Amino acid sequence: MKPLTSAPKGTQDTLPSDITRWHYVERAALDIAERYGFFEMRTPTFEHTELFNRAVGDTTDVVQKEMYTFNDKKDRSITLRPEGTAGVVRAAIEHNLLGGQLPVKASYVISCFRYEKPQAGRLREFHQFGIESLGSPSPAADAECIALGNQVLETLGVDKIKLFINSIGCKQCRPAYQAKLKAYFSGYTDQLCETCLTRLETNPLRIIDCKSPICKEIAAKAPKMMDHLCSECEDHFAELRERLEAMGIRYEIDPDIVRGLDYYCRTVFEFVTEAIGAQGTVCGGGRYDGLIEELGGPSMPGVGFAMGLERLQLVMAASGAQVPAPLLCELFIAPMGKTASIAAGTLVQKLRAEGVSADCETMSRSLKAQMRYADKLGAIYTMVLGDNELAAGRATVKEMSTGAASEITLGEDFADEFVKLSVQRHISDVADAATKL
RNA sequence: GUGGGUAUAGCUCAGUUGGUUAGAGCGCCAGGUUGUGGCCCUGGAGGCCGUCGGUUCGAGCCCGAUUAUCCACCCCA
Numbered sequence: 001m002k003p004l005t006s007a008p009k010g011t012q013d014t015l016p017s018d019i020t021r022w023h024y025v026e027r028a029a030l031d032i033a034e035r036y037g038f039f040e041m042r043t044p045t046f047e048h049t050e051l052f053n054r055a056v057g058d059t060t061d062v063v064q065k066e067m068y069t070f071n072d073k074k075d076r077s078i079t080l081r082p083e084g085t086a087g088v089v090r091a092a093i094e095h096n097l098l099g100g101q102l103p104v105k106a107s108y109v110i111s112c113f114r115y116e117k118p119q120a121g122r123l124r125e126f127h128q129f130g131i132e133s134l135g136s137p138s139p140a141a142d143a144e145c146i147a148l149g150n151q152v153l154e155t156l157g158v159d160k161i162k163l164f165i166n167s168i169g170c171k172q173c174r175p176a177y178q179a180k181l182k183a184y185f186s187g188y189t190d191q192l193c194e195t196c197l198t199r200l201e202t203n204p205l206r207i208i209d210c211k212s213p214i215c216k217e218i219a220a221k222a223p224k225m226m227d228h229l230c231s232e233c234e235d236h237f238a239e240l241r242e243r244l245e246a247m248g249i250r251y252e253i254d255p256d257i258v259r260g261l262d263y264y265c266r267t268v269f270e271f272v273t274e275a276i277g278a279q280g281t282v283c284g285g286g287r288y289d290g291l292i293e294e295l296g297g298p299s300m301p302g303v304g305f306a307m308g309l310e311r312l313q314l315v316m317a318a319s320g321a322q323v324p325a326p327l328l329c330e331l332f333i334a335p336m337g338k339t340a341s342i343a344a345g346t347l348v349q350k351l352r353a354e355g356v357s358a359d360c361e362t363m364s365r366s367l368k369a370q371m372r373y374a375d376k377l378g379a380i381y382t383m384v385l386g387d388n389e390l391a392a393g394r395a396t397v398k399e400m401s402t403g404a405a406s407e408i409t410l411g412e413d414f415a416d417e418f419v420k421l422s423v424q425r426h427i428s429d430v431a432d433a434a435t436k437l
Numbered sequence: 438g439u440g441g442g443u444a445u446a447g448c449u450c451a452g453u454u455g456g457u458u459a460g461a462g463c464g465c466c467a468g469g470u471u472g473u474g475g476c477c478c479u480g481g482a483g484g485c486c487g488u489c490g491g492u493u494c495g496a497g498c499c500c501g502a503u504u505a506u507c508c509a510c511c512c513c514a
Contacts, residue, residue, distance in 0.1 A: 009505080061512050065438075083514080112514075117438075119508060128514060195511080212510090259513085270514095281514060308514030336472070367472055375474040384473065400474070 010116070010124025012310075020326040025309060025316075026109050029129040029152050033107035036148045038131045041106035043087035049077040054294055055086035057262025059202040066114040080113035083261065084130045084306055085288070086295070092134055093297035102135030109309070121279035121311045129312075130285075132304035134292065139236050141303050142267045142287060143243035149271060149283050149305050150249050156312070157321025158273075161282060164254035165244075165269040166226070167237040168205065171290060173230035174265070178204055180223050188218050209258045224255045236266055263288040267303065275318035282315055283307040325378075330422055331397070332374035333360040334367055336386040343410070344385050350415040356422070375400065380422070383408070397421060 007013055014022060030040055049069050056063050068080035081087055088106055091097075097104045111127050118124060131148060133141045146163070153161060169177055181204040185192065192200070193212045200207065208219045229237065244251055251269075259268050268286035276282075285305025293299045316323075331351060335344035344360040351358035359377060361370050367384065374382045381397050389395040389410065396405045397418070408417050 006505080066512080114513080116512070117510095118506085119510095122513075126514065130514090209512095261513090278509065279513070284514060306514055311514060334473075366467085368474080369467085371474040373474085379474090382473075386472065388472085398473075403474095 008124070010118040010122075012123060012125075021313060021323045022309075024323050025156060025313060026129065028155055029307070030107060030109065032152050032155060033131055033148060036105070036131075036144060038105040038107040038133070038148070041088055041091065041108055043084075043091045043108070043110075044081075045111070046078050046080050047087055047090065049079040051086050051090055051295070052079055052082060055089065055263055055291060056083065060262055062114065062261065066116055068113045068115055081110070082112055082114045084108055084110050084112065084128055085132060085261075085263070085291070085304055088130075088132045088304075089134070089292055089295055089297070089302065092132075093292065093295060098134060098292065098298055098300055103141065104134040105131070106134075107131045119279065120277035121308070121314055123310060127309040128306040129309055130304060130306035132302060134302040135300055136303075137289070137301040139240040139243060139267070141301075142240050143247065145285060145303050145305055146244065146251075146269055147247055147249060149285070149307065152307065153271060153283070153312075156316055157319055158282075158312070158315050159319045160275045161271050161273040161315060161319075163249065163251040163269060163271050164257055165240070165251050165267065166254055166257040167229055167233055167266050168258055168264060168268055168286075169225050169229055170233050170265050173228060173233055174205075174225075177223070177225055177228040180228065181205065181207070184222050185218070191215075191218060203262075205258050208256050219256075226253075226255050233266055240267055259284065259286060263291040263294070265289050269305070271307075273315045273318070276311060276314040279311065281308070282311045327357050328378040328380060329359045329374075330356050330379070331358045331381045331383060331418060332370075332377060332379035333358070333383045333385055334370035334374065335361060336367060336384070340385045340387070340390060343390060347385075347410065347414055351418060354415045354419060356415070356419065380425070381418075399425065 033040075049067070052067060053063055058064070062082050067082055070078055072078050088108065092104055092106070107130065109127065109129050111125050113125050115124060116122060129152070131145060133145060146165075150163065168174065182200060185196075185200055185204055185207055189197065189200070191214055192207070193210065193215050196207045196210050196212070196215050199210075205225075207215060208222060210216065210219065241251075254270075257268050257270055259270075264286040266287040266289065269284070270281050271283040272280045273282055274280055283305055285303070287301065287303040289301040292302055331348075333344040333348055335341040341361070341364070348358045348360045359379070361373070363369075363373075365373070371382065379400055381399055383395050383397045385395060393410050394407055395410055397408050398405050406421055408414065408421065
């Protein structure tokens with residue numbers, strides 16, 4: 001059987017067997033964000049191309065070669081979002097949220113699109129959980145974001161991950177530093193790689209991040225931003241460190257983190273793992289004080305991060321993290337014959353209306369096959385429904401784990417009786433657990 | 438965009454120096470007496486061996502191309 005076509009390169013289907021894990025991860029992240037005062041925000045999957053050109057930056061790889069850009073039927077240039085911050089900031093400006101109470105704290109779970117060559121932990125359509133805190137210039141906001149990210153990772157059972165932080169300066173101190181950097185690297189034009197030669201002109205800061213061995217060696221002796229921060233940036237960074245230490249969040253300073261999106265300034269940070277291959281950045285973010293103004297909003301600072309949900313799930317697996325089991329079927333009804341099947345459908349419907357997860361046979365299989373099916377569903381109880389039961393108006397409910405049988409009437413009180421039975425089991429489970437303690 | 442590996446059943450993989458009807462385990466389906474799951478036993482369905490072309494009397498196996506996938510560079514979540 002040949003499929004008509006296949007999913008596009010770099011995309012993934014999420015099957016019913018995967019969805020429990022996804023829900024668990026997304027809900028945990030959004031719940032924790034709410035505790036920090038960040039509420040979910042939903043923005044369009046596509047935006048005007050200009051938004052990303054301005055926000056992410058014309059010189060970045062993301063804008064230059066990775067965007068899914070097309071013209072719509074009225075010839076407007078549209079781009080599938082490659083990241084989440086631009087859309088959130090745009091929406092905050094558009095709805096004048098920044099004229100109200102500050103800070104504006106938003107979270108999101110979105111899919112992003114980048115035309116890249118897929119590899120471990122890198123897809124063309126991928127998912128991010130992210131937060132943005134708009135309005136506060138204080139390192140308190142930076143620390144809050146980092147703490148939030150840290151808590152999400154901890155809650156989901158991720159170890160094997162490290163937090164790296166750095167400060168890349170602001171528009172006061174960075175130009176001078178960049179000039180120094182440029183002067184330094186200009187002495188090595190005969191040795192730098194081709195891309196770094198163009199970086200020398202467009203954004204010398206990015207040379208520091210180059211992975212080519214020769215450039216790395218040259219960059220190792222380059223002047224460090226850390227040594228050229230203005231006093232405001234220095235104080236800001238020092239306070240951030242003080243706050244992280246006060247909260248007991250462990251970090252390392254990595255002076256080579258620059259990040260590939262142009263809007264970052266001052267604080268940048270990454271949660272990085274070595275357990276999932278070369279694409280080890282699970283969460284990355286930082287401060288972007290000029291961005292809101294750049295997009296036509298008020299002059300206002302901001303800070304945030306994005307977490308790659310596919311990568312997150314990869315580290316979770318590598319860390320041996322457990323995902324709670326899905327809600328099991330409380331009762332499976334196995335009918336024999338058409339009359340019983342109709343009755344079973346009705347009984348199951350009553351249970352479902354009462355909020356009980358219940359199921360019954362729809363494949364008309366043998367009783368043995370139905371029992372096997374119930375077992376695979378993980379049904380807590382099963383009930384066989386045949387002519388005998390229908391005639392008597394009573395049936396036997398069997399607890400699958402113990403084989404214990406209980407009688408139940410099939411009348412009006414059926415759902416109530418079953419719920420009572422089920423609750424008793426829960427109570428005895430709790431009692432058992434208590435005695436074990 | 439550049440490089441390397443891989444492509445055989447739904448999944449994980451065997452398949453000899455090229456030689457008849459291509460295999461295993463798991464999964465799925467059905468049986469193992471009359472109305473009860475897990476363990477065990479038996480049977481069954483399911484593959485144009487990624488696609489196209491070439492070499493050969495003969496190709497799952499060799500060669501080329503193409504596509505997909507995995508991994509790395511690059512970049513980033």
